[in-house]
Amino acid sequence: MSILYDEGQEAIARESRRVLEARVSKEAMLSLLESVGRYDEGFWATAKEQGWTALSLPEAYGGLDLGLVELGLIAHQAGRSLSGAPFLTAGFGVAKAIALYGSDDQKAAWLAGLASGETIGAVAFAEGANALPARPALTLAAGGLEGRVSGVAGGLAAEVALVFAQGPDGPVLAIADLAEAERSAIESFDNSRVYADLVFAGTQAERLLAGEAAREAALHILALQAVITAHEQTGGAEALMEIARDYAVTRKAFGQPIGAFQSIKHRIAELYALVELARANCIHAASREGKDDFITAAAAARISATEAYDTAARDCVQIHGGIGVTWELGLHLHTRRARSLAIEQGPLFFWEDVLVESLRGEAA
Structure with a gap:
């Protein structure tokens, strides 16, 4: 498209x-x-x-x-x-x-x-910084689902979880009813994400796929979520760019708007470029769903959107000077969200590795 x-x-x-x-x-x-x-x-x-x-x-x-x-x-x-x-x-x-x-x-x-929306879902794949472990710590056998997954976004409120576990014959993609799981809330710098640790002890889970197909499917679901998250990051970056621009044309120093100074105008111009690059990557990735290059496009969108939001959160605060760190202005809300979204669906290093591997496959 x-x-x-x-x-x-x-x-x-x-x-x-x-x-x-x-x-x-x-x-x-x-x-x-x-x-x-x-x-x-x-x-x-x-x-x-x-x-x-x-x-x-x-x-x-x-x-x-x-x-x-x-x-x-x-x-x-x-x-x-x-x-x-x-x-x-x-x-x-x-x-x-x-x-x-x-x-x-x-x-x-x-x-x-x-x-x-009456049923809330959560995806519990990650183990630490590893968004999709080679051998999951969760296990699924006849006795049910066993193990612990930490830092699940939405885990405190969800009724059902999509999990990636180790079965008797390899990896398994399954859905688990969280009514049987133990949860513990995690206090974070972005509490509205209701992060939780989930502990499964004989929890009944229904298999969707097993074997290598389960791993490929898990990566596909992770990529779909990464594209949605990249859109959310791009929206946050766009809002911060506009806030910084509006402040720069109204706040004056030495008799002129601070936006007239090169150190400010160049930063805002750079933010504009980052936002538009992320936006284009997001649209492209969303349009490639179901195509052979979808994973590559999703990784590119995720990387560019993470860079755009992180940079915008930092630069917008700096452009505002001392007032930028005040509670009332609320820029720290975006700073917190930029950091939480940067690790949900896998950190930057994970998607860089995915992108490199996919490009290496194309080159071969």
Whole structure:
């Protein structure tokens, strides 16, 4: 597809931005920082009301049967507004795995709830900095799922988790009902992500795939989530760039706007370039879903969006000077979110390795 959106997609972007700017407030996000176990319930209620949870799922299960491009548009606006819940991305990952790899019974059991948003999903693959371990510490045998997964985004509130485990004959992709799992909340610098450690002790889990196909499917789901997260990061970076620009043309020093100084104007120009590069990579990656080069495109989007958001969070604070670090201004909300999104779906090094390996395969 073109790297420009069509008329219908532009309408989705405009309407979602209008709704989120009206309903998501900085004050609400500030209050969540000091409270463990709470998330932005207003945002999640809006996501369900607007049908965003159903956007990319099959119509047969209550979905709207749109694509990754449209869901990316919603995530972009969520990033701009600092929406305080991780469930849109994780729920999509769980639902997509079931839709692609699950049985008819599994689809009937889970997809309608995930599409409506009444069921919250989480994806529990990572072990430390390893987003997709070669040999998972989780094990799945006849006795059920055993082991521990740390730092699961949304894990404290989720009802179902998509897990990557070690089975008797190799890796397994499975879904686990979290009603049987033990959870412990993690206090973090971005508490609205409701991170949790999940402990499984004989928890019943339903297999989706096993063997090498399970590993390939897990990477595919991770890449889908990485594209959504990259859109969210790009939205945050865009918002920070605009905040920095607006401040630079109004704040004066030595009789002129600080935006007239090269050290400021060059930084804002660099942020613009980073945002537009990330935006183009995100659109391209979303449009390549189902194609042979999707993993490569997803890795490129993830890397460029992480760089854009991290850089924008740092430079926007510096452009504001001393006021940039105050609680009331709220720029630290973006700084915290930039850091949390940089590790969800795998850190930068993981996606750099994925990109190198995929390009090496193409070169060979």
